[in-house]
Amino acid sequence: MADTINQAARKGILVDTARCIGCRSCQVACKQWNKLDADKTVNQGTFENPRDLTSALYNRIRFVEKETPEAVTWRFLNERCMQCGDAGCIKVCPSPGALYRTKDGIVAYNKEKCISCKYCVSACPFNIPRYDANDKVSKCNLCQSRIDGGMTPACAKACPTEALKFGKRNDLIARAKAAKKEIYGENVLNGLGVAYALEGPPEQYGLPPNPSIPLSIFLWKDVIKPLGILGFWGSIGAMMLHYVTIGPKKVDDDLNNKEGGNE
Ligand code: SF4
Ligand code: SF4
Ligand code: SF4
DSSP states (O other), rough: OOOOGGGGEEOOOOOOOOGGGOOOOHHHHHHHHTTTOOOOOOSSSOOOOOOBBBBSOOEEEEEEEOOOEEEEEEEEEEEEEOOOSOOOHHHHHOOOTEEEEESSEEEEEEGOOSSSHHHHHOTTTOOOOEEOOSSEEOOOOTTHHHHTTTTHHHHHHTTTTOEEEEEHHHHHHHHHHTOOOEEEEEGGGGGGSSSEEEEOGGGTOEEEESSSOOOHHHIIIIIHHHHHHHHHHHHHHHHHHHHTTTOOOOOOOOHHHHHHHTT
């Protein structure tokens, strides 16, 4: 079951890949607003840099390179937390309030409450959460504080081509559909808060075509964990019943005799 979400009030970003020029202003703006350190990188023979998200990099541009005899072409994908409507990370988190849903539909987090179990990593269909030097969860929270203050997320504000459009999710999707764009994330996982207008199949961009929360998460959350708790309280109950009906465990007579014999 998805955590409670008000679809009408939900805010999000529509990433229009056709408009993205790979300038990475979004990466830089995010670092500046969130006061994130620079990541040390090395040249790996590609313009894509850095090659992965880190605890200090909440969004990045994935370069999808295609080589033909005539030229090398690129497509660009802004990679970040998708703000899932049915969020595996919230679902699996055992620490109340560490990962939570805001009134705008954002999947936010509180590092103070993160217990570093890293279950959210296994539960995320998009491999997004990272852990900082203190082993606390880190990811994009859609610039929660800026939205609360009536502002646009820093990345969308900095984007020079409006490849990142921020607004009410329903309006963004409706406008993209009216423009005959192919939408990724309209309905999967109860709708992604960050949806994409793609120029080709999702696989071409490294996106899973049918993202889903791993089945093992449901087994853990809905079956194994409750059974474990039941087993724990069952043992406590059995011990109490033993105490009430039989009384406290007595010291073994043999042991008493032995000890007496040694005197
Ligand atoms: S993309 Fe991953 S981290 Fe982000 S809301 Fe979805 S499950 Fe959580
Ligand atoms: S919404 Fe804010 S936190 Fe998320 S990637 Fe953009 S700038 Fe970074
Ligand atoms: S700022 Fe906009 S155009 Fe530039 S890389 Fe980011 S999404 Fe693409």
